[in-house]
Amino acid sequence: MTNIKKVSELAGVSTATVSRTLKSPDQVSAATREKVLEAVKAAGYRPNWLASSVKSGRSNTIVVLVPNLVNPFFMRIIGGIEQAAQEKGFSVLLGDTQGSPEREHEYASMVLTNRADGLIQLEHSFPFSAADADLAGDLPMVSVCERIHSEKKYPVIELDNYAASRALAHHLLGYGHKHFAAIVGQVSSQIYRERLAGIRSVLQEEQIPFEQNQITGGAYTIEAGIAGATHLLSQSVRPTAIFCFNDDIAIGAVHAIKKAGLRVPEDISVVGFDNIKVSAFIDPPLTTVDQPAYDMGRRAVEVLVSQIRGEPLARSKEVLPFQLIERESSGPAPV
Amino acid sequence: MTNIKKVSELAGVSTATVSRTLKSPDQVSAATREKVLEAVKAAGYRPNWLASSVKSGRSNTIVVLVPNLVNPFFMRIIGGIEQAAQEKGFSVLLGDTQGSPEREHEYASMVLTNRADGLIQLEHSFPFSAADADLAGDLPMVSVCERIHSEKKYPVIELDNYAASRALAHHLLGYGHKHFAAIVGQVSSQIYRERLAGIRSVLQEEQIPFEQNQITGGAYTIEAGIAGATHLLSQSVRPTAIFCFNDDIAIGAVHAIKKAGLRVPEDISVVGFDNIKVSAFIDPPLTTVDQPAYDMGRRAVEVLVSQIRGEPLARSKEVLPFQLIERESSGPAPV
DNA sequence: CAACACAATGTAAACGTTAACATTGGAACA
DNA sequence: TGTTCCAATGTTAACGTTTACATTGTGTTG
Structure with missing residues (x-):
């Protein structure tokens, strides 16, 4: 050496x-x-980087907790995180939790052992184990998309899910739809509640019913989209428009609908969320809500780094703008 | 503290x-x-993890150099890397290079400064700058998919691209195709040469011509697939079967072909590479070659870690098995 | 009971760096 | 020429841990 x-x-x-x-x-x-x-x-x-870090007490590293790596939406966020981190002289430790709390704890504890300075959480769970909860007092942590479920308020970078789903609902109402359904992702999350509330608020204004049996789902996957659409098609009243809570679900739903011999959007309109790359190139191209994933990642790093530096944070919640992308998977309701 | x-x-x-x-x-x-x-x-x-690491001289960290994060195939590899690394007590530093040599150097030099113990390269370039080339003598490094272009031989985990493209070619020949084209990804790579050689070898056996003007492409993106297919459709002799060098390209090609008013596979068969998740659910589902991306990532970590531990490596090249996935984007040649 | 072995603990040096403080020497100035 | 100042460099203690070596005490054995 x-x-x-x-x-x-x-x-x-x-x-x-x-x-x-x-x-x-x-x-x-x-x-x-x-x-x-x-x-x-x-x-x-x-x-020797280790030696200088042990002196300074800073590792200039942040951990990103992500439920899985195949979701392209998460990856775009992480791309933004990575870019911003590099600009600020931080490196990014990847924490693929697969949704397991043990793994979450393990990765989160890296920030307790000086292996990392801060933590970005893409899920909504509080990532520390019960044993570490007290130590985690005011550790630098930021969440993206979902508010972290904890007593202490951690900053969150999110989308206006309420307004976005209202926009989607208005879009579909404009096409004359009257029978709606939703294939939601993970239940019991902030996103779930806000988006559903957005849809409900619009439909209520038009006095269109939207009951629990019009809502299905459980995961943000293509398979869940297929299962959800299949379930909805078997109902006595078939919906003419389906809200999918991300594009993967929408891709699955479109697949299942076409497989059932129906057409999108002539028979059923399908709308998604996220605007992942492939959504523009499937058949039909997907109407969806663009989330500025990359910018959300960037912003998360900026907030986290200023937290690490001990600067007071201006506000604990940042809402980034969305954009309704109208493509061909939505159209006039069948007569 | x-x-x-x-x-x-x-x-x-x-x-x-x-x-x-x-x-x-x-x-x-x-x-x-x-x-x-x-x-x-x-x-x-x-x-304090930093303090123990500075003592031991080991950071138990590996860097993964990846050209971009939106490619789902890479992400599956990284998923495998992450999983295996965690099992072996290593953590993963994400190095999104965006293809920039400067960034590559920057990340690669982490292993020279004890910030990481080893390096997994998903591109084929030698990631050290000229200044560091001599220092990088026998640093633990493994490449996945592509052999690293360097004097010293680094271990590589790869697919039998030659055999895989032969299998695709035979598959299409079995459908009676006579007019082929290819939309390749990055040129001047090992993969490019091997796959093209595989296709050529089969077509030569059947005395079917395959000239340079039947080959187009330049990037592993949907856009490149669209551009490539558009270009091929404008040729005087329209191909009836197109080899795409990954599924993203194939998705773009299918999109462009359908947009041009032609059908897949009735008019043109399209085959891809990688078997990314969405390929099974687009219209038509894609015939492709499944690469065991996850296992490749896992194996890369195993090889890298034994290199880090100073164990002699059994062989410098591991070829993992592929699988031809026949779906509906390929079919009989039009008469 | 002496000699020894060994388990349990303490002491202190090391890992490679950084930074506070100390020292040196030369220039500027009266 | 003597004082002051400051730039340039050296000395050394720290950062938080691990570990080689030293020490202690207890039990075992001849």
Whole structure:
């Protein structure tokens, strides 16, 4: 191992001078600087990051807790996180939790052991185990999309899900639809409640019924979309428009509807959420709500880093703008 | 900061005893152990990971270099990496390079500065800058899918691309196709050469011509698939079967073909590579080659970790099995 | 009962770096 | 020429842990 001492001997200076040459070059004279840099090159020296971190007490690392890696929407968020983190000199530890609380705890505890400085949570659960809950007092943590279910308020970067689903509902009402259904993702989440409330508020204004048996689902997957659509098609009253709570569900729903011999949107309109890449290129292209996933990731890092630096946070909730993307999976209600 | 010293004072023992209680509990007496653990709990002590790592010189961290995060195939590999890493006690630093050499260097140099112990490369470039090339002598590094272009041979986990494209070619020949085209991904890569060679070898056996003007492409994206298919459709002789070098390209190609008023597979058969999730649910479901992405990731970690541990590696190249998935995007050639 | 072994614990040095403080020497100025 | 100041460098203690070595005490054995 080539360490700073070896370099200092090679250059005939003290270790402090070597350290200074690399960290704050203007504190050493030009002559010494050159001498040291030459020795650094000759020895092939690279400062040991672990050692400097243990001194500073900062690892300049953030952990991202994500339920799974195949969801392209999450990956776009993580792309934004990664980019912003790099710009700010942080690196990103990937925590694929697969929804398991044990894994969540394990990753979250990295920030208790100085392995990371902060934590971005893409789920809504409080990621610390009961044993660590008290230690986690005011640890830097930010959540994206979903508010973290905890006593203490952690900052959250989210979409206006209420307004977004109202926009979708208005869009479909404009096409004359009267029979709605929804295939929701994970139940018992903030998103679930807000989106459903948005839809309900619009339909209520038009006095269109929207009962529990018009709501199905349980996961944000293509398979759940297939199962949900299949279930809805078997109902006595077939819906003419289906809200899907993400694009994967919508892709599954479209697949199942077409497989059942019906057409989208002629027989049934389908709308999604997220605007993942592939949604624009399936048949028919999906009407959906664009979430600024990349920016959400970026913003999360900015908020987290200022939390790490101990700066007071302006507000504990940031709502980013959405955009309704009208494509061909939605159209006039059948007569 | 609650450190080991505070705990040792609280328990009335030395710091060494505290350390031993936590690392090798059988070396301390039951009475002391209990006393110490109580103090640990009372103080809310968690050992500082940075400090132990600087002692051991190992960070138990690996860096994964990935060109982009939206490609679901890469994400499945990373899922496998993440899983295997966790089982082996390693954590995963995400290095989204966006194809930029500077970023590659930056991430790769983490392993030179003890920020990480090893490196998994999902691209084929040698990720170290010219300045660091000599230092990178025998650093633990493994590549997945693509051989790293370097003098030293690094282990590679890959698919038998030659055999896989032969299988696809035979599949299409069995349907009576005579006019082929290919939309390739990144040119000048190992994958590009091997797959093309596989296709060529089969077509040559049947004395079917396959010229350069039947080959197009340049990126592994949906957009490249659209552009490629559009280009191919404008040729004087329209192909009846198109090899796409990944499923994203195939999705784009199918989109463009349908948009041009043609049908898949009745007019043109389209086959892909990777078997990403959505491929089974688009219209028509995609015939493709399943790559065991998850297992490739897992295997990469196993090889990398044994490299980190200094164990000699059995072989520098591992070829994992593929599987031809026949779906509905390929069919009989039009008459 | 002496000699020894061994289990349990303490002491202190190390890991590689950084930074507070100390020292040096030369320039500027009266 | 003596004082002051400051830039440049060195010395050394820290960061929080682990561990080699030293010490203690207890039990075993001849």
